[in-house]
Amino acid sequence: MADEILRVENLHVSVEGTPILKGLSLTIHRGEIHAIMGRNGAGKSTLANVVMGHPAYEITSGRIYFKGEPLENLEVFQRARAGMFLSFQYPAAIPGVQVGTFLKKSVASVRENPPKGREFRKELNAAMDQLSMDKSFLSRYVNDGFSGGEKKRLEILQMLLLQPHLALLDETDSGLDIDALRIVAQGINEVAVDSACLIITHYQRLLDLVKPHYVHAMIDGVIIRTGGPELALELEDRGYDWLEVTA
Amino acid sequence: MTDDTQDIIGDYKYGFHDPENSTIRFDKGLSEQVVRDISELKNEPEWMTDIRVKAYRHFEERVMPEWGNCALLDSIDFESITYFLRSSNKTEKSWDDVPDDIKNTFDRLGIPEAEQKWLGGVTAQYESEAVYHSIREDLEEQGVIFLDMDSGLKEYPEIVKKYFGTVIPHSDNKFSALNTAVWSGGSFLYIPKGVHVEMPVQAYFRINAKNMGQFERTLIIADEGSSVHYVEGCTAPSYSTDSLHSAVVELIAMDGAKIRYSTVQNWSSNVYNLVTKRAVAHRNATVEWVDGNIGSKLTMKYPSVLLKGEGAHAEVISVAYAGKGQHQDTGAKVHHLASNTTSNILSKSISKDGGRSSYRGLLQVTPKSTGCRSKVVCDALILDSDSRSDTYPTMEIGNSTSDLEHEASVSKVSNDQLFYLMSRGFNEEAAMGLIVNGFFEPFTRELPMEYAVELNKLLELEMEGSIG
Numbered sequence: 187m188a189d190e191i192l193r194v195e196n197l198h199v200s201v202e203g204t205p206i207l208k209g210l211s212l213t214i215h216r217g218e219i220h221a222i223m224g225r226n227g228a229g230k231s232t233l234a235n236v237v238m239g240h241p242a243y244e245i246t247s248g249r250i251y252f253k254g255e256p257l258e259n260l261e262v263f264q265r266a267r268a269g270m271f272l273s274f275q276y277p278a279a280i281p282g283v284q285v286g287t288f289l290k291k292s293v294a295s296v297r298e299n300p301p302k303g304r305e306f307r308k309e310l311n312a313a314m315d316q317l318s319m320d321k322s323f324l325s326r327y328v329n330d331g332f333s334g335g336e337k338k339r340l341e342i343l344q345m346l347l348l349q350p351h352l353a354l355l356d357e358t359d360s361g362l363d364i365d366a367l368r369i370v371a372q373g374i375n376e377v378a379v380d381s382a383c384l385i386i387t388h389y390q391r392l393l394d395l396v397k398p399h400y401v402h403a404m405i406d407g408v409i410i411r412t413g414g415p416e417l418a419l420e421l422e423d424r425g426y427d428w429l430e431v432t433a
Numbered sequence: 434m435t436d437d438t439q440d441i442i443g444d445y446k447y448g449f450h451d452p453e454n455s456t457i458r459f460d461k462g463l464s465e466q467v468v469r470d471i472s473e474l475k476n477e478p479e480w481m482t483d484i485r486v487k488a489y490r491h492f493e494e495r496v497m498p499e500w501g502n503c504a505l506l507d508s509i510d511f512e513s514i515t516y517f518l519r520s521s522n523k524t525e526k527s528w529d530d531v532p533d534d535i536k537n538t539f540d541r542l543g544i545p546e547a548e549q550k551w552l553g554g555v556t557a558q559y560e561s562e563a564v565y566h567s568i569r570e571d572l573e574e575q576g577v578i579f580l581d582m583d584s585g586l587k588e589y590p591e592i593v594k595k596y597f598g599t600v601i602p603h604s605d606n607k608f609s610a611l612n613t614a615v616w617s618g619g620s621f622l623y624i625p626k627g628v629h630v631e632m633p634v635q636a637y638f639r640i641n642a643k644n645m646g647q648f649e650r651t652l653i654i655a656d657e658g659s660s661v662h663y664v665e666g667c668t669a670p671s672y673s674t675d676s677l678h679s680a681v682v683e684l685i686a687m688d689g690a691k692i693r694y695s696t697v698q699n700w701s702s703n704v705y706n707l708v709t710k711r712a713v714a715h716r717n718a719t720v721e722w723v724d725g726n727i728g729s730k731l732t733m734k735y736p737s738v739l740l741k742g743e744g745a746h747a748e749v750i751s752v753a754y755a756g757k758g759q760h761q762d763t764g765a766k767v768h769h770l771a772s773n774t775t776s777n778i779l780s781k782s783i784s785k786d787g788g789r790s791s792y793r794g795l796l797q798v799t800p801k802s803t804g805c806r807s808k809v810v811c812d813a814l815i816l817d818s819d820s821r822s823d824t825y826p827t828m829e830i831g832n833s834t835s836d837l838e839h840e841a842s843v844s845k846v847s848n849d850q851l852f853y854l855m856s857r858g859f860n861e862e863a864a865m866g867l868i869v870n871g872f873f874e875p876f877t878r879e880l881p882m883e884y885a886v887e888l889n890k891l892l893e894l895e896m897e898g899s900i901g
Binding site for chain 2: 238262267271281296
């Protein structure tokens with residue numbers, strides 16, 4: 187069995203007193219790609235945010251382990267430095283901060299032996315080429331006035347540069363046209379070889395390009411069924427009602 | 434240099450000491466005699482003495498402004514201030530000749546290094562007078578005059594007499610009256626017709642003594658079609674007692690000329706910074722104030738432009754950072770006095786740890802000035818609930834052919850921004866530092882790179898150790 191990266195045990199989470207996750211369990215190992223599918227409001231994004239440590243989400247019971255260590259005492263930035271990465275569904279804009287500066291500082295604070303100077307630029311250029319990103323991106327302000335697709339590309343660029351052990355991808359496919367989707371998928375596949383990936387999505391189309399090992403169907407804060415890639419096709423085809431009936 | 438008394442030699446009441454001595458210090462307090470003594474000490478022409486005395490009388494009669502931070506203004510004790518202090522007998526042209534302790538101070542501030550690398554000229558003022566002054570030879574050969582104001586008056590009395598106080602009369606306000614009465618030091622800069630000064634020229638103002646009053650006077654004249662970028666910086670040590678910095682800066686941009694005046698003000702938090710800055714822009718001239726206020730206890734400063742000639746343009750970009758115990762009352766004034774004149778005002782302020790920032794702006798378009806355009810943008814960022822931000826915009830628009838825009842916003846750092854940055858490995862302080870630097874970026878990008886880097890470092894320091 188490969189190394190365990192993430193283990194979620196019977197997790198209950200509330201936001202402002204409203205329970206969202208109601209006993210969710212999940213384990214992901216290195217080299218595995220997991221997909222979580224579910225309707226809006228099922229709690230998918232909550233799971234990604236709570237694993238990353240968003241302060242608005244309160245864990246009422248259950249635990250999260252990262253590489254075997256409980257997470258609760260780690261602050262968000264410490265989780266990032268430990269190797270966790272969240273690709274945001276709605277990345278925040280940071281006006282006035284140039285993408286180039288931001289990436290350099292972020293890589294320097296997250297990676298253990300961060301590349302410097304020319305080495306960093308080389309790595310950055312390669313990653314941007316791979317994602318078909320123009321160099322003019324670097325002088326723009328982080329996510330400020332970006333289109334949906336540009337934001338998602340910047341998220342994936344960060345993922346490539348930060349080299350996480352766990353990548354949480356929250357609806358990274360939404361708002362992408364098919365060409366962009368292909369490019370983004372290629373980035374995910376590259377990172378997924380050596381890390382654990384959790385893909386949150388509504389749609390099958392990303393999963394055509396990034397083959398998941400496991401697909402989880404989520405309803406009302408719990409995983410109601412787990413299967414292989416075929417489950418994703420079935421969900422796309424039949425929706426979620428049949429699961430509720432059989433549950 | 435921690436104790437100001439150790440290097441004070443002069444003790445002559447209301448006057449100067451033996452000229453052999455290297456230092457002259459006036460006794461604390463202000464009177465007509467002090468004003469006359471300053472003028473006499475400097476061997477000024479009678480007309481200047483007369484202006485000073487007239488201004489002093491006006492200062493005495495004039496009441497304190499009844500707006501702004503009245504409580505702080507009223508707490509200024511004019512009798513506890515030293516109005517003149519000479520640290521070095523000469524304004525030197527070589528740093529080697531500047532007294533060691535003063536030279537060390539400027540070394541630590543990085544001035545000689547900056548001069549070698551990228552400046553066209555430097556004036557370094559220490560207490561009341563310039564201790565060092567130089568200008569690149571090529572600029573001198575082109576007829577550029579860059580002197581400290583005292584030397585300017587000695588060497589070019591006719592130019593000074595023609596323009597001194599024409600943009601800011603002594604009676605403009607209580608502090609312009611005070612400055613006119615006791616002014617000392619500052620810069621005199623004249624750019625001849627058609628000359629473009631490519632490298633910025635800089636003045637650096639340093640207050641060192643306790644309870645010091647610094648009253649520099651600056652006059653910049655850019656003749657037709659010329660251009661110049663003037664940069665000023667300022668610092669002072671922290672004392673538990675207050676110092677007063679009250680400057681008057683007059684800019685005159687002749688037809689088609691361009692003046693950019695950049696300031697990075699970082700006084701210690703015991704300094705009252707009450708400064709009047711105003712420019713006249715003639716036909717097709719451009720005046721740009723790039724004004725950064727990071728330090729001081731109370732700053733009241735509203736860089737102004739009188740757009741007197743058709744087609745003239747004003748640009749005022751200012752930032753203010755109000756931290757603990759600080760009130761930054763800043764803004765801009767633009768008067769559209771001619772047709773087809775344009776202006777842009779961008780003001781950004783940050784309040785933190787109980788600090789207060791106020792934007793006070795005036796935009797005036799006279800009835801006969803048709804076809805004017807102006808855009809005013811004010812953004813305030815408040816970092817905690819103890820801090821405060823106010824906006825006092827005034828618009829006096831005299832006709833309907835002008836196109837005016839005004840936008841104002843007050844914001845807080847959003848949790849989404851913090852969470853996003855922290856998920857990228859930044860701790861909370863670093864995340865705040867990035868957001869704050871980003872907020873000021875429209876200002877910092879206008880500064881020469883060296884200043885921008887310095888300002889960003891300064892702001893990051895301000896963010897440290899204060900987030901709990």
